[in-house]
Amino acid sequence: MKILVPLKRVCDPDNANKVKVSGDGKAVTSEGLEWKPNPFDEYAVEAALRLNENAAKNEKLGEIVVCSIGVADVAQTIRQALAMGADRGILVTADDGALESTVVARALKALVEKEKPDLVLMGKQTVDGDSNAVGQMLAEMLGWPMATFVASISTSDGGKSLNVKREVDMGVVTLKVTTPAVVTVDLRIVSPEAVKNGATPDSHKYNEGPRYASLKGIMQAKKKKIDQLELPALGSDATPATTYPRFELPPARSGSCTFVESVDALVDKLKNQAKAF
Amino acid sequence: MADFTLDEDQQQIQDTMRKFANKQLRTVARQCDENYELPREVLDRAWELGFCPNAIPEKYGGYEMGRSVLNTAIMVEELAYGDASLAMGALCPALMMMPILEFGTEEQKAEWLPKFCGERFYPATAAVMEPRINFDVFKLRTTVERSGDTLILNGEKCMVPMAGQANEILVYATNAKGGGPQSVEAIIVDRDTPGMRIGERTKYMGLNSLPLFPVVLDECVVPLSRRLGGERGISFSRVINLGRALLSAMAVGLSRASYEYALQYAREREAFGEPIASRQAIAFMLAESAMEIDGMRLLAWRAAWRLERNEDATRDATLAKMYCSEQTMKIVDYGVQILGGHGYIREHPAEMWFRNGRAFAALEGLAIG
Numbered sequence: 001m002k003i004l005v006p007l008k009r010v011c012d013p014d015n016a017n018k019v020k021v022s023g024d025g026k027a028v029t030s031e032g033l034e035w036k037p038n039p040f041d042e043y044a045v046e047a048a049l050r051l052n053e054n055a056a057k058n059e060k061l062g063e064i065v066v067c068s069i070g071v072a073d074v075a076q077t078i079r080q081a082l083a084m085g086a087d088r089g090i091l092v093t094a095d096d097g098a099l100e101s102t103v104v105a106r107a108l109k110a111l112v113e114k115e116k117p118d119l120v121l122m123g124k125q126t127v128d129g130d131s132n133a134v135g136q137m138l139a140e141m142l143g144w145p146m147a148t149f150v151a152s153i154s155t156s157d158g159g160k161s162l163n164v165k166r167e168v169d170m171g172v173v174t175l176k177v178t179t180p181a182v183v184t185v186d187l188r189i190v191s192p193e194a195v196k197n198g199a200t201p202d203s204h205k206y207n208e209g210p211r212y213a214s215l216k217g218i219m220q221a222k223k224k225k226i227d228q229l230e231l232p233a234l235g236s237d238a239t240p241a242t243t244y245p246r247f248e249l250p251p252a253r254s255g256s257c258t259f260v261e262s263v264d265a266l267v268d269k270l271k272n273q274a275k276a277f
Numbered sequence: 278m279a280d281f282t283l284d285e286d287q288q289q290i291q292d293t294m295r296k297f298a299n300k301q302l303r304t305v306a307r308q309c310d311e312n313y314e315l316p317r318e319v320l321d322r323a324w325e326l327g328f329c330p331n332a333i334p335e336k337y338g339g340y341e342m343g344r345s346v347l348n349t350a351i352m353v354e355e356l357a358y359g360d361a362s363l364a365m366g367a368l369c370p371a372l373m374m375m376p377i378l379e380f381g382t383e384e385q386k387a388e389w390l391p392k393f394c395g396e397r398f399y400p401a402t403a404a405v406m407e408p409r410i411n412f413d414v415f416k417l418r419t420t421v422e423r424s425g426d427t428l429i430l431n432g433e434k435c436m437v438p439m440a441g442q443a444n445e446i447l448v449y450a451t452n453a454k455g456g457g458p459q460s461v462e463a464i465i466v467d468r469d470t471p472g473m474r475i476g477e478r479t480k481y482m483g484l485n486s487l488p489l490f491p492v493v494l495d496e497c498v499v500p501l502s503r504r505l506g507g508e509r510g511i512s513f514s515r516v517i518n519l520g521r522a523l524l525s526a527m528a529v530g531l532s533r534a535s536y537e538y539a540l541q542y543a544r545e546r547e548a549f550g551e552p553i554a555s556r557q558a559i560a561f562m563l564a565e566s567a568m569e570i571d572g573m574r575l576l577a578w579r580a581a582w583r584l585e586r587n588e589d590a591t592r593d594a595t596l597a598k599m600y601c602s603e604q605t606m607k608i609v610d611y612g613v614q615i616l617g618g619h620g621y622i623r624e625h626p627a628e629m630w631f632r633n634g635r636a637f638a639a640l641e642g643l644a645i646g
Contacts, residue, residue: 076285083289207322212297215331218289219342 001062001159001179003048004117005086006108008068009035009077010128021247027097028247037077040123043190045081046210047153048121050195053085055204061197062159063087065115069107070096075226082221083213089226090115092234099240101129105137106236112142114234117180118159124149124184135184145181151188154196287351294352297326298359303534306360309486310629315366315439320398323367328352329374329393337386338394344378346519350526350581354574357530361633362484364527369439369487372403373447376463376516380506389465392444403447403463404434404492405520406640414517415458419494421450421504428464428504430472430497436640440475440490444468447505448494449513461513463505472497483632518590521598522580528601528637529574535612535630536566542625543615553615562611569604576600602638609634 011019011030022029045066052062066081067090068074074096078089092107112120125132132148139146151172152165159179166173167186177183188194192205213221231238260266270276283291301322309315328349333339356364374393377385392399407418419432430450440446446466453460466473476491505511540563543554553559576597583590609631613620620627 076288079285080289080292083293209300212326213289213293214325215290215293215327215342216340218286218293219331219340222286 001052001119002115002117003052003062003064003119003121004112004115005041005044005048005064005066005081006068006104006120006122006134007041007045007066007077007081008038008123008126008128009070009074010038010126012036013039013127016127021249025246025248026244035073035077037080038123038126038128040125040127040185040187042081042084042123042210043187044121044123044185045084045086047185047189047195048119049085049211050200050206051119051121051153051155051159051197053197053200055200055206059199060087061199062118065090065117067092067108067111069094069099069104069231075228078226079221079224080213082224082226083217084211085217086224088224090229091226092229092231094231094238098238100242101131101133101137102241103236103238105134105141107231107234107238108134108138109141110234110236112138119162119179120144120182122182122184124186135182139182142180142182145177145179146183147175147177147181148184149186150183151186151191152194152196153183153189154198156198158198283351287348290348291351291355293326294355295358297323298355298357298364298530302356302359302363306363306486307623307626307629309360309363311485311623313485313488315363315486315488317398319363320367323356323363324396324398328368329370329399332371332375332378333390333394337390339390346522346581346585347578350523350577353523354526354530354533354577357527358534359530360486361527361531361636362486364530365438365484365487367398369443370399370401372438373401373443373445373465375519376403376447376505376511377465379515380463380509380511382507382509384502385465385505385507399444400439400442401445401447402437402439402443403449404437404440405449405517406434406436408433408435408491415461415513416456417449417451417461419448419450421448421452421462421464423452423501426501427498428501430464430466430494430499432494434492434494436479436489437475437492438487438489440492441478441488446473446492448492449516450494458513458517461511463511463513463516464499465503465505466494466497466499470497470499482635483629484636485632514589514591515584518580518594519584521594522577522584522590524637524640525573525577525580525594525597525601528605528634529570529577531630531634531637532566532570532573532601532605532608535609535627535634536563536570538626538630539563539566539612539615542619559615562615566608566611569608573597573601573604598637605634605637 011033015033018033020029048064052064053060064086065088066078066086068078069092075091078091082089122135147164147166149166150164151167154163161176161178164175164177190209192208196202330339332344334341377389422429448464448466449461451460452462472495474493479489543559544552546553580590580593580597583593612627613631616625616627619625
């Protein structure tokens with residue numbers, strides 16, 4: 001199966017509290033913060049690797065192409081995925097600041113038409129903007145089936161159709177999706193038995209989490225190809241559909257906490273003091 | 278003249294090792310410390326990162342991508358940041374692999390190096406230290422004598438990591454009693470060789486998951502072909518300098534672990550209405566730790582850089598080892614002190630790092646490189 005995995009780099013999510021609003025309120029700045037691959041995208045890379053290998057025989061079954069849109073430095077994020085085991089990269093150079101979901105989805109559509117993958121496997125959302133929109137938009141633009149928040153994938157026909165489980169508020173939804181399709185993944189897709197591809201024995205237990213780039217992987221990644229394109233060359237419309245007039249931080253919380261004696265006292269305070277209802 | 282920027286490969290190596298250390302070592306460190314265990318699955322998972330085959334040329338089964346002492350220093354700092362004790366266990370096979378790679382004859386490389394390229398952890402180690410009060414690593418008393426086509430080993434070794442599990446032990450011995458480093462040879466000895474006896478696991482203060490053993494050699498006879506490097510022999514100073522440089526880097530990692538934990542604690546723990554980090558008595562300890570850690574790293578990197586250039590690194594490696602060992606003791610002590618009573622109880626890792634950190638000034642000649 002040929003899988004396209006879009007990646008985005010984000011500011012180190014462990015230091016999200018250091019994100020600041022610029023002096024003029026026009027932008028969110030992340031100066032001094034390290035870039036990391038979006039965690040959900042890393043999970044997508046891991047899921048793609050599991051789908052496209054026989055882990056027992058250490059064999060590869062298909063091609064995994066990773067792509068990203070952003071400044072030249074984004075190549076490093078792509079190389080991290082190549083070091084994990086993806087085969088090839090595509091970097092679409094563009095100003096990160098001017099990207100929003102619609103622009104990204106249009107660019108990905110153009111890439112999909114060029115690459116013709118059987119599956120687009122991506123993170124359910126990025127942890128910076130948290131929009132959770134690109135996967136859905138892309139599926140709509142392509143007219144492809146879509147499954148979001150996927151926590152497990154299995155296939156028994158070499159990827160022609162996928163049985164996926166989606167975690168939703170009410171429980172787990174099981175769907176059968178025919179490919180080509182867009183699948184966005186959730187955290188649990190990297191649990192030990194979340195991906196079954198019919199080639200790796202079902203009894204195989206993966207290690208929890210995305211795999212580490214081994215030293216071999218890191219060195220091999222240097223030899224793997226990363227095609228470079230410019231956003232306009234894709235021919236997709238790069239005009240953002242949304243504009244952000246102004247950013248401001250939420251007011252600081254007072255942080256006070258009072259203990260109440262009973263439920264009645266709580267209801268009373270919520271009603272009369274906090275005016276919650 | 279100097280550049281302290283890590284290149285992209287080094288950043289990736291650091292990133293991978295840091296993730297591994299945080300997720301696979303730090304999480305089990307306490308349990309392994311309490312139970313004196315070095316779990317095979319931790320060793321196998323660390324092995325998958327590939328630090329042995331990465332150094333070994335393709336013709337011996339590795340995928341040599343340029344061996345670099347500096348990269349190794351970056352790697353071991355991160356592993357020790359996760360847990361020094363487990364990291365030393367995971368790196369133990371390199372004690373035998375690296376000298377073979379550096380000094381082995383063509384036949385020896387062809388025979389031994391492929392063993393370090395398999396999918397599972399290959400247990401091997403080296404025996405350097407000797408149990409006596411005036412031990413000097415450059416004046417070994419374990420002897421090796423040639424007798425026809427064989428070598429005869431006699432003497433006592435101590436603190437040999439994982440000797441109980443190792444398939445082979447690389448024994449360092451002098452061919453002229455009391456001779457300097459030029460007289461030292463390295464002999465590959467199979468675990469079951471008659472005349473070699475591995476004693477009871479030594480009891481010690483920290484590094485509890487790393488088993489250390491005494492090894493006695495009593496008229497232990499091995500074929501002449503087991504002399505590393507053949508007639509050319511080895512450079513024992515280089516072995517020791519590699520060990521010193523990389524132990525220094527590990528001391529940096531452990532110190533950083535202790536410092537970062539104490540820093541976080543001091544920012545959260547409030548006393549007299551403010552975080553204790555804003556009180557000078559605490560802030561000075563933290564600032565001093567931060568300064569020393571950076572200084573230690575620079576010394577360790579310089580020694581590694583010198584070794585990478587194949588220059589004599591005796592001065593750099595010794596300064597690094599000495600300084601890093603001393604500062605580590607201070608930093609892990611601060612780590613306990615900043616946590617106060619919490620630093621002394623086993624619910625926080627500070628006391629474990631204190632015990633582990635004390636080892637660097639005591640261990641010598643553990644050549645991981």
